[in-house]
Amino acid sequence: MSLPVISNVDLKLLSVFRTVARSGGFSLAQAALNVSQATISIHIKNLETRLGLTLCQRGRSGFALTEDGQRVYDASNALFNHIEDFRSLVLGYERLVGELQIAVIDNSVYHPTFQLGRVIRAFGLLDHNVDITVHVAPPNQLEQMVLGSQAHIGIGFFPRRLSQLEYDPAFTADMEVYCGSQHPLFDVPEDKLSPQLISQYRHAQRGYVSYDQLPENEKHFNFTARAQAIEGLAHLILSGQYLAFLPVHYARNWVSQGQMRSLLPLEYAYSSQYEIIRRKSAGRTPAEKKFFELLTTEG
Template sequence: MQVNHPPALAPLPPTDGRQRAVLGQLSDMDLRLLQVFKSVVECGGLAAAELELNIATSTISRHLKDLETRLGLVLCRRGRAGFALTPEGRRVYEETLRLLDAVQAFRRGVDDIHARLGGPLALAVFDQTASNPAARIHAAIADFTRQAPGVHLELHVGSIQAIERGVLEGRFQVGIIPAHRSASSLLYTPLFDETMLLYCGAGHPLFGADRDALAALDWDALRRYPFAGLGYHSPNMELSHQAQLTRSATGFDQEAIATLILSGCFLGFLPDHYAEAFVRAGRMQAVRPTLFRYTCSFVGLLRRSPAPTRAAQLLQRCLVQAHAMAQEQEQGRVAGDFSCAAANGAAE
């Protein structure tokens, strides 16, 4: 007797209602789709990413749909209500950053094996360094570009903590920050200094005060005035704690501190080269600069492990050489001025 067996049952779909991911091995196309997704997230939507990616919004939308199909996940909501990541999309974005960083690190490693200087290299610098005459970052970049024309240099600006974390995680290959404390996992190289002075804005009680009133100011008297300081560990924060200044407002970069000072409500420290334009315009005034001042020493950062790439080491050497040359020139100029003054004194 012939027995008819029932047909085999199809496997049950996932119980959470999501499509099972079909992503197996990563391909170049998958990396391209993830790059598109990353750009859309960082631009805040499809239309905003159109210029960044140089492709039409409809194409971007198709790429996102393809990626969602590959992953079996809904990554974002997009439509008239705007762009928003789903919880799964947020996780995928974080994993995308890690993956793309690892791919770039792999490419840099292969370039090192071949003794090539190519690919991207990310340099991160602290806020408002371009106007510092002691900072020769631009000269170092010029020297580096001549020696490594095949490297695509990416320049970022960030806070001390963001730069340190970025170097440690490999997102930045070289960093430049004010020295404040050292970490055993980072290599520090002295580069240049910056003078910080205390400022008040027009409308502040100390703005335009007579010399006698300003001369009577000391650190104890300064505590009577509201102070605006940086909101993260830095020489600025260390000094304000040591002096027990009355922190009444917080900024997270020099631009924020300058804006608070310009309100006329707060005192705050700024780099003298950055504040100079506000002083010339009559909008700020240094408060007893011979007393209320401190020096920030800037350092270059490299990660100890894994070992920095040849390109990162070259950029660090260019930074050291550019600043050493500037210091030698300054010392020569000062010595020359002293010699001229001595000669003029002897002649008289």
């Protein structure tokens, strides 16, 4: 692929492509772009010709990005974020303008004290002209989004340390091991439970935590399933086939409904530190700086 200097026409075509990809298809992008499907199709075809790539597939099976299309979409998001950052840093001075991309782990909405919605409200009450996007993703994806400039700020659990990122504390979460109501251990009296008994059953591992990063009393578990996101672990627990660790704030609703039970919390419970990550080398726009300030005071 050979791409000359990016022109205004290229930026327009990429902008149309981003809207189509975000909307999930040509017809769904019509309202956002205020043009016909035929015009959108011409723009996408021109971009594909320009890049020498097939970006999407559409037909009876529906709309889908190709592998190249996903790569171009990710790169174009980073490109437009950089453009907005440039405008904000160079032209906006201390005005809150541009885009703000926030990426957060998938279970934080249930936390009793950390409330991202409260932070967004505090930001919204300020005098700003900022377009905010909130992404929800597992920890390893949060890292990649921040590193790839797809997100200005990531909020989640990060067991590893990457030299390109800055880490600031956000909140703590208590972790306990749970079983579902259909699991053989659900009705076993507490005084009959033991680590030896619990270790005999199948466990689901958090896919974003390596074996070396596991707590010592979790390393002897029999892992036969895994999930990259907290919600995936909840599904495995509710199946009655697996035990797994969950944040207490996330499991509380199922526990109150009698669908989950914590096992030996005195033996297995521990506290996990959730953090805010930002890329070290990135310029801090006024919008990002203000939102980070609110995260550390209002969150």
